[in-house]
Amino acid sequence: MTKLLKELESARIEVLFSGSEKAIRSTDASEPPKILSMILFSDVPALIAKPKTHEEVKICIQTCRNLGAPLVIRGSASSAFGAVLPPDGGLVVDVGDVSGIISIDTQSLQVVVRGGTRWADLALDL
Numbered sequence: 001m002t003k004l005l006k007e008l009e010s011a012r013i014e015v016l017f018s019g020s021e022k023a024i025r026s027t028d029a030s031e032p033p034k035i036l037s038m039i040l041f042s043d044v045p046a047l048i049a050k051p052k053t054h055e056e057v058k059i060c061i062q063t064c065r066n067l068g069a070p071l072v073i074r075g076s077a078s079s080a081f082g083a084v085l086p087p088d089g090g091l092v093v094d095v096g097d098v099s100g101i102i103s104i105d106t107q108s109l110q111v112v113v114r115g116g117t118r119w120a121d122l123a124l125d126l
């Protein structure tokens with residue numbers, strides 16, 4: 001993980017590793033019984049990356065691929081089935097800061113947004 005941290009920092013990507021930041025990103029929106037949550041939510045990420053651009057997301061993924069480090073992409077963690085839980089000792093790529101609407105096509109009713117865009121922001125523009 002030291003190598004991963006060095007690579008991300010050298011790419012000037014914000015990296016978080018405090019206990020509270022890790023704890024926040026060790027759960028999703030599930031509310032299972034306590035005994036189950038002890039099993040489901042026991043893994044803790046080693047690091048959290050907070051990319052600000054699409055390019056930085058690419059660097060996070062490429063760096064993990066090069067180092068063989070596990071990662072998970074995290075939006076708002078409003079899913080409730082464990083898909084966003086961190087791999088133990090791996091990297092959480094929190095895309096919350098990579099937001100914004102790229103295009104709205106009123107003819108085809110298609111929108112293109114960045115990975116961290118929230119429904120509330122989109123709803124305001126529609």
Ligand SMILES: Cc1cc2nc3c(=O)[nH]c(=O)nc-3n(C[C@H](O)[C@H](O)[C@H](O)COP(=O)(O)OP(=O)(O)OC[C@H]3O[C@@H](n4cnc5c(N)ncnc54)[C@H](O)[C@@H]3O)c2cc1C
Pocket residue numbers: 028029072073074075076077078079080083084095114115116
């Ligand atoms: C109470 C409740 C009600 C819900 N109601 C509805 C509903 O009415 N309709 C509905 O459709 N859904 C509903 N959902 C599901 C929820 O809205 C979806 O799971 C939502 O799309 C998750 O978005 P998120 O950004 O929070 O992603 P997360 O929960 O953070 O991640 C979900 C998955 O997507 C991956 N992921 C996240 N962001 C990216 C990205 N930018 N690029 C690639 N992969 C990514 C994660 O790795 C994970 O596997 C509900 C959930 C809850 C808890």
